[in-house]
Amino acid sequence: MPPALNQYGIDVNDSDFGTLFGLESQLEASKTAVTTRENDVADQEVTLLGKPNAEGEVLRYKLGPTLLTGRAIESATATVQNGQWFVNPTYREGKDGIDLFNAAAAKCNAGDPICPALPGRENGALAIVLDGTVQSAPSINEASFARDQIQISGDFSEQEAKDLALVLRFGSLPLILEPQQVQTVSATLGDASIKAGIIAALLGLALVGIYLIAYYRILGVIVMIGLMLGASMLVSIVSIFGEVFTLTLSGIVGTIVSIGVSLDSSIVYFENLKEDVRRGRTIRSVAESSFTGAFSTIAKANSSSFIAALVLYVLSVGPVRGFALYLGLSTILDLILTYFFVRPATILVCRSKLGNKPGWFGINVDAPLKPIGGRRARRGSSEPAGLATDGGAS
Secondary structure, eight states: OOOOBOTTSOBTTSHHHHHHHHHHHHHHHHHSOOOOTTTOOTTSOEEEEEOOOTTSOOOEEEEOOOOOOGGGEEEEEEEEETTEEEEEEEEOSSTTTHHHHHHHHHHHHTTOTTSOOOTTSSSOBOOEEETTEEEEOOBOOOSOOOTTOOOBOSSOOHHHHHHHHHHHHHTTSOOOOOOOOOOOOOHHHHHHHHHHHHHHHHHHHHHHHHHHHHHHTHHHHHHHHHHHHHHHHHHHHHHHTTTTSOOOHHHHHHHHHHHHHHHHHHHHHHHHHHHHHHTTOOHHHHHHHHHHHHHHHHHHHHHHHHHHHHHHHHHOOTHHHHHHHHHHHHHHHHHHHIIIIIHHHHHHHHTSGGGGOGGGGTOOTTSOOOOTTSOOOOTTOOSOOOOEETTEEO
C-alpha cells in the first residue's frame, strides 16, 4: 500500500502510526469516561452525564470536588415571572448553610482552579447532582448572596422548574434508602385476591340481608334494594372515573366497611319508627316524622365516617388511601340514598294498604313501652291513665 502522508508528513498507513493513534484515542476516552457510582468520590474530580435535553442529547460534565451538599438547603420553590420560570432555593443560616454556598460562589467568581470560568463566560458554575446525574449546572454571577435571595434562571419549562425545586428540597434529606424486602406478585394472584374479596363481600351482604328481612320484613327489603342501588352507583362512578377510582383490594375493604354505616342509618330510622308506633300512633302517621327525628343522628354518624376517611386519605399513602377513598365515597352515597330512596320508599309503603299490618314491618304493637310517670300503659284497657298534679294523683 502506497504511503499516505498527513499534514505533518507522517504515513497514516504505517502500522506503528495505527498503534500510536489507538493508544492516544484510548487515553483521550479515559479522560472523558463517565465516573461510576463506586468511583464517585466527593473530594475527587469526576465526569458525569447530564439529563437529556429537548433534542435528546446528553452532555458530559467534568466536575471538581464537592463544595457543599443538599443539607445546606432549607427549602426550594418554583416561581414564574413574566412568563419565565425560576427556581428559588433558600439556604440554612450559618456555617452549615449559606456560608458554604457563598464560599463556593466566591471561588467561582475569583477564577479559582476548583471552579474555573466556563468557555466564553467570566464566571464558573456549580453542578446540582442527584444520584450521579447532573440535574442542572447554573453559572454563579455574584460572589455573595443572602440565604433567601438566590434565583436559578434558565430556559425552564414549568415541569422542569418544579422538578429541579423538588430535587433541591428532597436532595437535602440526609437519608439513605435501602430495600428491605422485595416481593413480586403476579397479575393472576392479584386478580384472585380481588375476586376473593368480592365473593366475601357478597356472602356477607347476603347474610346481612337475610337477617334484616327476617327482623324488619318489608323494611329489610327496602334496605337491600337501597344497598343494591348504592352498589350500582359506585360501579358507575368507578367505570366513568376509572383513573381516579381504581378498584383495589383495599378499596373493597373500604366498601365493605361502608355497608355497616349504611345499615346503621336505616336501623336508626326504623327503630325510631317502631318506638313511635308502640306509643300508640299509626305507622301511616309517623313514617315521615320518625325520619325527621332520626335524620340528625344519621347525618352525624355519616359525617364522622366521612371525616375519618378524609383524614386517612390526606395523611396516608398506598393501600390505605384506597381504603379511605372508597369509604368516603360510599358514605356520601349512603347519605344520598337514605334521604332520597329509603325515606320516600318507607313512607310510600307505610301509607299503602300494607300500613294496616304493622307485623309486616317487624313491629310488635303488643310490646308495651313504659311511659313517663312510672305506670304501664296497656292496650285495650278501659281505665283512663292518671294525670299527675301539684296536689297529688287524681
